[in-house]
Amino acid sequence: SPKEMEAIPGTLGWPIIGESLSFISEFSSPAGIYSFINKRQQLYGKVFKSYVLGRYTVFMTGREASKILLTGKDGIVSLNLFYTGQQVLGPTSLLQQTGEAHKRLRRLIAEPLSVDGLKKYFQFINSLAIETLDQWSGRNILVLEETSTVESFDHFFLEFGLKEAFLSLSDYVFLQFTLKVIGNMIMSLEPTGEEQEKFRTNFKIISSSFASLPFKVPGTAFYRGIQARDRMYAMLDSIIDQRRSGETIKQDFLQSLVKKHGKDAPEGDDDDKLTDKQLKDNILTLLVAGHDTTTAALTWLLKFLQENPAVLERLREEHREIQAQKQGTLDLTWSEVNNMPYTAKVISETLRMATILPWFSRKAAQDFEIEGCKIKKGWSLNLDVVSIHRDPKIFPNPEKFDPSRFDDPLKPFSFLGFGSGPRMCPGINLAKLEISVFLHHLVCRYKWTPLDDTDDSVQPTLVRMLKNKYPVMVETL
């Protein structure tokens, strides 16, 4: 209740809507949520209250707050998903579990996402990056939303009499690449064909319903999301049945889950086995958590590199040196991809500057105190990560894109690109691998020019992404 929050500095805004209007409008500005938060931090300090999007929320920032919220010491907080996210992902999703149940699910997904687990998929990722980029050789690339296939693009442009095919880099190239990787890792989905198309279409609908308005009536994004989720589950059911019956046997994540957690699986006690519903909820969770984030990271990376030619040149040098050691082959080796020190710093600096997940949402599971403010059980808490990533004491001249900031180790809780503590991103190795491989083939063989660098606004979604999706023209070097 607002009364309980009286002692917390800040304002709850207007009745019913609170501060939602300024939150939404500032969210879309180039600085994004930072602009909303920064103004209030100037007025009220590091911890302040607000009422946005139907929630009484305490915003907080700084390394001390991060430590308390992210280490979740003594189980003082749990994750706080939006209602629509909870419904779409299902009650047994990793994102909705706490304590032992959460730890158990983390253990389960750790193996395929570990460095060793990823070795199996490395060659697939490498070939897919080359193949995906090959398609664009000599063509211009422009962002166009909601177009799902090359054929429809070509058709569109033929109809309008344009000679060249324009294709979307972030929506099309990155979306294809990251979805094909995860689809193959989880269930050996072929990179082309009808199943891949269905998978991609359903995924896009689910993804855009994740933080939509909570009205489950025909025509709304939420309703369409639930329907697409059910279609995706039907697809998974059929694959699980084929694996159980022995009709198909593969070496993927789903196969190992079915083997360990099937009804007839020998090992473990029954309570420890996952039901099919738990399997499906968590496969969907991995897809949702891993896809838009990696796509956004690749898009921001292109923008920052273009705006910082010296960094791009140094990055190219690192990758050309790798190429120079090889005899004409484009294929990377596992040891080469694990030895790209400058690339690793460029990725970290991109995640710092872009802050793809600008705030981490938690719910107080008990009463506790933070920066002298008394927090009550059940309150919604948001950790503002953008201010942490722009703290001039840790990152001097924070608006400058400078990968050398990562030359030396940073203080704990000052860089949260992949989070920290028990909920730290389990997909970190996969994300870095995908980005490094894609980047290698991109910078060695292509250059790109932005087509609209006047608009830096970000879209008001959970994952921070440029509103115009960064249209570029791509040419071979």
Ligand code: HEM
């Ligand atoms: C550049 C790409 C990525 C970024 C920037 C990113 C960032 C993050 C961050 C910051 C968190 C912690 C959020 C919090 O504490 O509230 C997180 C959690 C998570 N990420 Fe990622 N992620 C990326 C890629 C991936 C990939 C590829 C996967 C899986 C295939 C993945 C799966 C997850 C999952 C399942 C969680 C929730 C963990 C839990 O609650 O225990 N992420 N990610």
